[in-house]
Amino acid sequence: MAVEAEEEGGGGGGGQLPRIRARHIKKRSLKNKSLSVSFNEKDLKDYVTGFHKRKKKRRKEAQHQLEEVERRKRIERRKKRKLERESVYGEAPSDTGAEPDEVGEDDEPEKENELITSVSGI
Numbered sequence: 001m002a003v004e005a006e007e008e009g010g011g012g013g014g015g016q017l018p019r020i021r022a023r024h025i026k027k028r029s030l031k032n033k034s035l036s037v038s039f040n041e042k043d044l045k046d047y048v049t050g051f052h053k054r055k056k057k058r059r060k061e062a063q064h065q066l067e068e069v070e071r072r073k074r075i076e077r078r079k080k081r082k083l084e085r086e087s088v089y090g091e092a093p094s095d096t097g098a099e100p101d102e103v104g105e106d107d108e109p110e111k112e113n114e115l116i117t118s119v120s121g122i
Helices: 027-031 041-088 098-120
Strands: 003-005 020-022
Touching: none
Parallel strands: none
Antiparallel strands: 003 020
16 A cells, blocks of 8 residues: 655656656456455354353343333332322322321221121120
């Protein structure tokens, strides 16, 4: 790829720029070039032994993607349940007030007592 500059006309008589000419390569020499193949033992070994590794890697990636999809579905279900609860309870969380907790605690022991009495009566 060497470029040789050849000047014609001995010294620039008419103000012309010197002609730059690339080195000519004969077509026959281009046709006669053979394809050279280099052999690398390490690259061959990595390629041949890498099938199992690449397969494991693909499976691991697929498993990771499935887990990510499941995680997103769980998050979406939680959001839907939360919205349903808020719509049922009138947009107010039940944990904030002390009165709903007291009412809930009073109702539960009565139910337990009723169950116990009915079982002991049989």
